[in-house]
Amino acid sequence: MLSPPIPNNESQRLKALEEANILYSPTEEEFDNITQLASFICQTPISLISLVGEHEQWFKSKYGTDMCTSERDISFCSHAILEPEQLMEIEDTRLDNRFLDNPFVLADTDPIIYYAGMPLKNFDNMVLGTLCVIDTKPNKLNQEQKKALKSLAKQVEILLELKRKNDYLENIKKQLNEHNAMLKDFAGVVSHDMKMPLANMIITADILKAKFGNKLGEEGLDYLKNLKQAGLKLSSYINGILDHYESDNIAASNNEEFDVHQLLEEIIDLLNITEDCVINLPEDNTIISSNRAALEQIFLNLLGNSLKYNDKDKIVIDIEFSQNPDFYYFSIQDNGIGIPKEKEDDIFKLFTTVAKSDRSGNKGNGIGLSTVKRLVGNLGGNLKVNSEIGEGTRFDFSIRRKA
Incomplete structure (x- = not known):
């Protein structure tokens, strides 16, 4: 058995896999539908969406097996990701030097005798894993099956990218909600704290006019009038802000x-x-x-x-x-x-x-x-x-x- 070599861009690849936020995530029907369809088209009992991590491969979706993970050193997908553009097909693993004594090949029950895997890439052309089909006997895909498997792999890539973008947007939404909540609290506190001083300012202007209006003269009265109007305008502005931010509670x-x-x-x-x-x-x-x-x-x-x-x-x-x-x-x-x-x-x-x-x-x-x-x-x-x-x-x- 030959252990798979580490890709030259391994650090960038692992970073891309982490940013995809897909490892160890819950099962999703969209991915499970693809593995089920891959097995049906390729006429194999097992199909997997495999993501190759630093030390192990983990199956985002699996059909026909209960296995969730395996060591990277003995995984078939670790070999498949070395050729990102190629579908790797092994018609009989017992005849391939890379796998002839692999534990999965030598297993007493359900040995892996046939493997075909198409690498899965992200938007930046980094390989994350494979969509693969497995059989317990020698097999070979015809051209239509190979074409279909590649098309299904492309659909997995689209789903992975949609999930990445959706996670990004959800994160932005969360940040915006937090910022909006902070602004709302700030606006509420400031507005409430300003209402009383403003009310005092408006009342004081009226008191000054009533008590000292005859001594202030026309120019002084104009100043008081402008002061009161400014206070009323600012008060209206504050009430408007409070109404705006209270609208969600009202609704x-x-x-x-x-x-x-x-x-x-x-x-x-x-x-x-x-x-x-x-x-x-x-x-x-x-x-x-x-x-x-x-x-x-x-x-x-x-x-x-x-x-x-x-x-x-x-x-x-x-x-x-x-x-x-x-x-x-x-x-x-x-x-x-x-x-x-x-x-x-x-x-x-x-x-x-x-x-x-x-x-x-x-x-x-x-x-x-x-x-x-x-x-x-x-x-x-x-x-x-x-x-x-x-x-x-x-x-x-x-x-x-x-x-």
Whole structure:
């Protein structure tokens, strides 16, 4: 018996095998289907997906045997990987100097008399192991069987690469989730810690105006006004950040039954509208079962935008509702300033604003619509916008109905 020589690129090969993250992994149906198919096509009782490690070979998938591993020095696959582009076929191992006294060949039960193995390579052309078929008697594959075995080996390579990429993406996803969690905690802590000082600043500005307004003069009063407006703007910004990061928790809250008209009427009261405004509710009042807290947040943002970004003397907002067995559908149409077509995708990005200022001359913070999109997505629905400059904007969104 001749022990297989070590490949010249062994260190790089072993590193590639480690990075593939496949050694000693659980069985997977996709790989088992290939070994079963290889045995069927090649008419052999045994088929293996073998990965050649530093000291042993391990079988990712096996058909026709209970063996899981063997020493590398006596493995057939350790010889096969020496010729990465070639199918190694041994019609009778008892006649080959490399294997004639191999323990597997001399075994009393189920000896390995026939072997055919096709090397498996990774994306970087490093050989990881083989797809092999084994028989307990002399055998020989015809050309069609050889071609099929090579094709199946290529499918194993594709599966290995898909697994490597999927593991990489899962790792990136895990890191992003950890970073997002840290940012969320940071934003929450900072925002909560800033709310009280801001509230004190706004109240102090009002107190100074009330007590010393007649002594400050017009310029001093302007300073106080600017101070209060800056505090209110920053407070709104902080509340927006908190709402955005709380949207996942809101979307996870339980469903409850409520009627659509009552929900909308309560939201309209919360908005405390002072402008000349008509809001037309859906024609039919309907009892629905959904996430009320999430819908409140969605409508507060969308209706608030319809009010703020409107330059008409009379604001008109139409709300529509419909449903089917799978979804609830809502739409909000206003007669506001509209959104440029090229900006319609940008408005849902966090901290992105399109309009220079709202009806009161204030600039938005670019958080509300990002929060709406996040909420709608968490509720299993879709959100889209259709707008015309100077004519108005229509938002359509859906919410998946739960059984």
